[in-house]
Amino acid sequence: MRRKLAAGNWKMNGTRAALSELDVLAKAPIDPAVDILLCPPAPLLSEAAKHVSGSPVVIGAQDCHYEPSGAHTGDISAAMIADAGARAVILGHSERREDHNESSPLVRQKARSAHAEGLLAVICLGESEAQRLAANTLDIIAGQLATSVPDDATGANTVIAYEPIWAIGTGNVPTTEQIDEVHDFIRARLVRRFGGDEGGAIRLLYGGSVKPGNAAEIFATDNVDGALVGGASLKADDFLPIIRALETSV
Ligand code: PGA
Numbered sequence: 708m709r710r711k712l713a714a715g716n717w718k719m720n721g722t723r724a725a726l727s728e729l730d731v732l733a734k735a736p737i738d739p740a741v742d743i744l745l746c747p748p749a750p751l752l753s754e755a756a757k758h759v760s761g762s763p764v765v766i767g768a769q770d771c772h773y774e775p776s777g778a779h780t781g782d783i784s785a786a787m788i789a790d791a792g793a794r795a796v797i798l799g800h801s802e803r804r805e806d807h808n809e810s811s812p813l814v815r816q817k818a819r820s821a822h823a824e825g826l827l828a829v830i831c832l833g834e835s836e837a838q839r840l841a842a843n844t845l846d847i848i849a850g851q852l853a854t855s856v857p858d859d860a861t862g863a864n865t866v867i868a869y870e871p872i873w874a875i876g877t878g879n880v881p882t883t884e885q886i887d888e889v890h891d892f893i894r895a896r897l898v899r900r901f902g903g904d905e906g907g908a909i910r911l912l913y914g915g916s917v918k919p920g921n922a923a924e925i926f927a928t929d930n931v932d933g934a935l936v937g938g939a940s941l942k943a944d945d946f947l948p949i950i951r952a953l954e955t956s957v
Contacts, residue, residue: 715940756792767795862908874915
């Protein structure tokens, strides 16, 4: 049985004042069947981890370098993220793939280094609008999945987030049939590659314009184990109803 996961990605938003949102989440009663992950910007990681200490909320980063240390100005390593008290890292988000030219093989290297530090790697995949219109979606997903996910992936160390690029921050959400098709496809590929036990245990999140108003419908979809939420994770008042919808889906 896969545990449900509500993950928030603050992207490049929030200064220390925003950590009060974490205090609200940390105090809220959370169904023990649901995991909560919040990924603030790197400068807030260590402080954020203190704010949620002793609560069910876990902190993650939004990227890491694939090496543990060295001459990489501006980068942070998985070891540093773990040392800050975080337990997870988002990798291969489409904004990193686009803004920083990140390739799937690079994402795979990063995931391996995250695993080596005991971090949960949340690996993002997703097609562009042009790829969707050209009916290439499953080919794109198959390629990204095969090359971004390392061979040491297990249900305990890896989560896959399906995030259609055209749905991120746009308010355009795929139909539940479209989400269902891609998630079933990802599940089948994972089972084929990793076997029924591990391939069946890796959680699949949907991401892209998840809001309090559409979360319940998305969570009712087969093979959706939770969500990766951007804009609606910035305020506890928006994120909590999404968590509640996930709890109801258990
Ligand atoms: P959004 O972002 O919820 O603001 O669409 C999702 C994401 O990019 O992870």
